[in-house]
Amino acid sequence: MVSMKDIARECGVSVAAVSKALSGQPDISEVTREKIKKAASTMGYQPNSAAKVLRTHRSNNIGVLFVDEAHNGLTNEFFALLLDRFKHVADSKGYDITFINRGISSGSMGNMNYLAHARYRAFDGVLIACMDFHNPEVIELAQSNIPLVTIDYSFEDRMSVESDNVSGIRDLVLYCAKMGHRKIAYIHDDNDSAVTRDRVGSFKDTMESLGLSVPDSYLPVAEYRKTEGSRKATEKLLALKDRPTCILYPDDFSALGGIAAIKEAGLEIPKDISIVGYDGIRVGRHLTPSLTTLRQPTELIGETAAQKLISLIENPAETRIEKVVVKGRIYEGGSVARI
């Protein structure tokens, strides 16, 4: 590998001169600079990030953490789309993206935790987009001094980009009510997250404001993004004496589970029962009928997260810590009947 040393020898200058010439420093004459640049190009010089990182403590590398339980990390369309846009913005600003994980071993010291991994690779910043924000390692990372942005969760004094779950659920409930539904159920996860609190809270509040009652049986529990759980929850709802006319699902995958249960019960959507998803993933648009859902501005979330994080990295002083909240919009499919 050609290094600055080689170029320096070739051009009869010092290594420092080469470094300055190539990095655009002012105190190098144009003649020398051109000579050096030409030699670098001819000799096939490639900079070495390791040396640069070692010296400058800047890696131009962003760590991305997402918890991969059940492998629906990357294959989770919401996350994939988000990461895709995040990556795009990061790329354009000269940052690479590396996944943070636990596999890297630190010699005899066992495997590294997330923070150790982030320090090991000298990430300039970190994106956390996962559900398990109560994981002690995630908390440790969030409390470190590394610039970071979280998605759909907010740590104190740290940047976050969140979708507006309160308005999302409210809009959906209002839409269903407008379509004539009075008996509306909402399936949700019982984890202790802001997402759940906001959504369930918003659901209850909106229903109350409409003067509609919500029996406990209308709030069954099922794990997010799992078809199996929501299928069972749906079965329970369908078995109720006074069953709902409309079921809200916490995400489109859960809705798929619900659809299966509804079909099995011999019912038809939306004639016999109406359903609503959340997230607006691609699959929903191709169902028959297509799924009415709250389309999250996922691309915007990804781009915003990248911009905020990079701003935090490059201008820590001028960057105000904020909790960015983005609103979604209803995608009106055909899964809600007017009654």
Place this chain on the structure above:
Amino acid sequence: MVSMKDIARECGVSVAAVSKALSGQPDISEVTREKIKKAASTMGYQPNSAAKVLRTHRSNNIGVLFVDEAHNGLTNEFFALLLDRFKHVADSKGYDITFINRGISSGSMGNMNYLAHARYRAFDGVLIACMDFHNPEVIELAQSNIPLVTIDYSFEDRMSVESDNVSGIRDLVLYCAKMGHRKIAYIHDDNDSAVTRDRVGSFKDTMESLGLSVPDSYLPVAEYRKTEGSRKATEKLLALKDRPTCILYPDDFSALGGIAAIKEAGLEIPKDISIVGYDGIRVGRHLTPSLTTLRQPTELIGETAAQKLISLIENPAETRIEKVVVKGRIYEGGSVARI
């Protein structure tokens, strides 16, 4: 940040002793080793990858290249699933994953190409999983001395993992023929790739072996993974005087486009026309009727690619360059009628 130097001072030994103790070298006494390990732990020592990479030329980092045109890279379910499994294996063997891109700037020398980027980050190996294997930069990377594995394409003397497109299409055609279909169409992309050649070739060969004729009009062209193109191609097929009874799509997303066209034409699947996908993505299973498709062993492809690449990195001498071919299996949905 505490470094080996700090530990050395604390323990009254040389930096070399610390390095050896922590990396498990034999010529350190157990007593000293324990003392050093304890100090490292107490002092919160974190290794520094930059220094290690600089010195050893090993990064424990694998570059992943995929071309992101139209942003269906990460959100492409096939690729996402593949990458997810690849990452999983890489993780477990102590490798990180970083995306290769073109955004990284090399000072005044403009942006780096793929190979330059790979060298810059000192990737130990590279995974190439994209469609554009004719891109000069991809070829340049493939011809470098960096260990690499390609997916669904094979460069001379380089490792690859490919799905068996020949047997895949053959199995699907045989299945359709078994169901009684004689007029079968295959929509395909007209790009100059091995995937296309293999599939179209296999389609024609299999049809011929069954004594079935394939008019040119039964082989319309549409871009892969785009619903719009396949929708139009489907419309053309439906408009034919002697229209096919069964349409093969090159991937499940194309099938979605076809479904839209079929519905618009007022036809019903599979009563009026049968369709078959390729890839076996999740969405197909939730359609009504569910999509008969060739389920690619995507997880296996990802895992195999990772294992082969790491073997190539760690044992270049003993690792035989091979072209791994994995077979898919038909997922029998309800989109093909028995006639």
Place this chain on the structure above:
DNA sequence: TAATTTTACTTAATGGATTAAGTTGTTGTG
């Protein structure tokens, strides 16, 4: 013209870990 400033460099230290080669002190062997 002498003094000062500027330009265009060079020197040398630095970041942190690895490793070949060298140096002790200790144990073993004939």
Place this chain on the structure above:
DNA sequence: CACAACAACTTAATCCATTAAGTAAAATTA
């Protein structure tokens, strides 16, 4: 007992780029 063999270190070079501080020559100013 003398010398070899070994264990347990240390020394010092190295990977490559950056940058503060220094220097010599050229340009400017008084």
